[in-house]
Amino acid sequence: MADSGHDSGDRTDPKLDSLYQHLILDHYKSPRNRGEVDDPTVEIHMLNPTCGDEIKLTLRVENGRIAEVKHTGQGCSISQAAVSMMSQLLDDRPLDDAGRIAERFTEMMHGDEEAKRDRSMGDLRALAGVSKFPVRVKCALLGFDALQEALKEIGAAT
Amino acid sequence: MVTDLRAFDPEVLRADFPALEQSVDGRSLVYLDNAATTQKPRAVIEALDHYYESDNANVHRGIHELSRRATEAFEGARSKVAGWINAGDATEVVWTRGTTEAINLVAFAHGLDALGEGDEILLSILEHHSNIVPWQLVASRTGARIRWIEIDDDGEWVLDDLPELVGPRTKIVALNHVSNALGTINPVERVIEHVRAHAPEAIILLDGAQALAHMDIDVQALGVDFYAFSGHKVCGPTGIGALWGRKDRLEAMSPWQGGGEMISVVERDHSTWAAVPHKFEAGTPNIAGAVGMGAAVDYVGRVGKRAILAHERDVVGYAIEALESRFGDRIRIWGPKALERRSGVVPFSLDFAHPHDIATILDSEGVAVRAGHHCAQLVMKRYGVPATARASFYLYNTTEDADRLVSALGTVEKFFG
Numbered sequence: 001m002a003d004s005g006h007d008s009g010d011r012t013d014p015k016l017d018s019l020y021q022h023l024i025l026d027h028y029k030s031p032r033n034r035g036e037v038d039d040p041t042v043e044i045h046m047l048n049p050t051c052g053d054e055i056k057l058t059l060r061v062e063n064g065r066i067a068e069v070k071h072t073g074q075g076c077s078i079s080q081a082a083v084s085m086m087s088q089l090l091d092d093r094p095l096d097d098a099g100r101i102a103e104r105f106t107e108m109m110h111g112d113e114e115a116k117r118d119r120s121m122g123d124l125r126a127l128a129g130v131s132k133f134p135v136r137v138k139c140a141l142l143g144f145d146a147l148q149e150a151l152k153e154i155g156a157a158t
Numbered sequence: 159m160v161t162d163l164r165a166f167d168p169e170v171l172r173a174d175f176p177a178l179e180q181s182v183d184g185r186s187l188v189y190l191d192n193a194a195t196t197q198k199p200r201a202v203i204e205a206l207d208h209y210y211e212s213d214n215a216n217v218h219r220g221i222h223e224l225s226r227r228a229t230e231a232f233e234g235a236r237s238k239v240a241g242w243i244n245a246g247d248a249t250e251v252v253w254t255r256g257t258t259e260a261i262n263l264v265a266f267a268h269g270l271d272a273l274g275e276g277d278e279i280l281l282s283i284l285e286h287h288s289n290i291v292p293w294q295l296v297a298s299r300t301g302a303r304i305r306w307i308e309i310d311d312d313g314e315w316v317l318d319d320l321p322e323l324v325g326p327r328t329k330i331v332a333l334n335h336v337s338n339a340l341g342t343i344n345p346v347e348r349v350i351e352h353v354r355a356h357a358p359e360a361i362i363l364l365d366g367a368q369a370l371a372h373m374d375i376d377v378q379a380l381g382v383d384f385y386a387f388s389g390h391k392v393c394g395p396t397g398i399g400a401l402w403g404r405k406d407r408l409e410a411m412s413p414w415q416g417g418g419e420m421i422s423v424v425e426r427d428h429s430t431w432a433a434v435p436h437k438f439e440a441g442t443p444n445i446a447g448a449v450g451m452g453a454a455v456d457y458v459g460r461v462g463k464r465a466i467l468a469h470e471r472d473v474v475g476y477a478i479e480a481l482e483s484r485f486g487d488r489i490r491i492w493g494p495k496a497l498e499r500r501s502g503v504v505p506f507s508l509d510f511a512h513p514h515d516i517a518t519i520l521d522s523e524g525v526a527v528r529a530g531h532h533c534a535q536l537v538m539k540r541y542g543v544p545a546t547a548r549a550s551f552y553l554y555n556t557t558e559d560a561d562r563l564v565s566a567l568g569t570v571e572k573f574f575g
Contacts, residue, residue, distance in 0.1 A: 012522075052544035076513075077515050
């Protein structure tokens, strides 16, 4: 089961235990904010061509705040958990915060220790272990790539 | 160095491959990504070293001793490759960077001239992207149209459609001999026979990237016009491969890259071309790579491809049985059901984990597999999956390697099951 990976007596790789924590698998199996926003301000489709992972991110912006954010798509546990956690954190946030969160998360993926301890990153902190798997960093960043694109489009529109 | 290989023993052969003697994260390496590239035997590594340590010079240019030796080694390797595939003549073997460049050579040097509006190129959806995209590029410039052989649920070509797909408009037929994504050994003979009977003008190219390592290839018996392959998938170095072409076809084609080596006379307003194969080898070639490929031909030739294929069947059969008995209906193994229809490739999906998560966890247990679309997005689309995991076996893999794969998949189950 989901939590047997990190608390069973068997010797699994500790790096692996930190990659596939309960919280990450929980977001993967029960993604938050899954679906599409009605009447979105912006809609971004992001594809990782090397692995086929895809995310469609829809946002509704009201008075400079993210009023609603949803995602659909398919892919590995890391890409799907990361976008679920991201959507949770973005809900009802000012747009300025969204850009900061994206930057902070990118720092975390590059191994920045301070970013890993940043409590304002919410569940996303559970993904800090991904930085030890360089080939998986792209997976974690897919949702944020979509967010950056969305912010660019909103910026261009306003 | 193994001298007597009549008794095929993967454990003995394994000792010839230095890269296999290592640990990954504290666990001995199980290398199951051979369809991507094979490991290199010491004989190939030593041939590269020897070339650079004592023979390094440019070929076909110098009068000096080193150039003579380099040229001899380079052309000697060409002859070895030619003999290995039963080419009529060594001059029918054009060195390329690999299969991809070999296919592009035919697409651009033959396709651009031969194709016109409404002409047809026949491919299958089982092709690697390197046998799709060059034809799309050429089709878009010439107005030619691509037609497709479909595949069934077991990864076999649907050949009932052939009468509809092949006709007087068919000018090029380009097909893979063995599939990299599913491992299918394709019934190319049937298609070749049909094409020759119903589209006599068509040229036929086979992509042999996944075939040469496992099967004896006889280009004359196959009756094709071109055969493309890579060195690194058959124990040779990366960056070297070849296009075999029927002499008359190669002679009729225009050069596709200009430079040194490929010319005869250069004037201000025109140039004339060197004879085949040099006409298609502009610039200083990958001399060391060719020499290394020659050594790979010697090595794999000594082991014997019949023995390799028989061994792969044993291990693949064992692996499939072990995977199915461990995971039952939660695993889907793609490709042909009959072992004799399959090479060393075992692509699979688990219903509880994504291929990338599978590959990451297997890697942490020292088991190297590939996850992704395997440069065969049309196959993934056909089966409605974004990606698969793929274990591919070769001469040095054992049933213990298959056991390690199954056991590492148990760890995947612990996290995701």
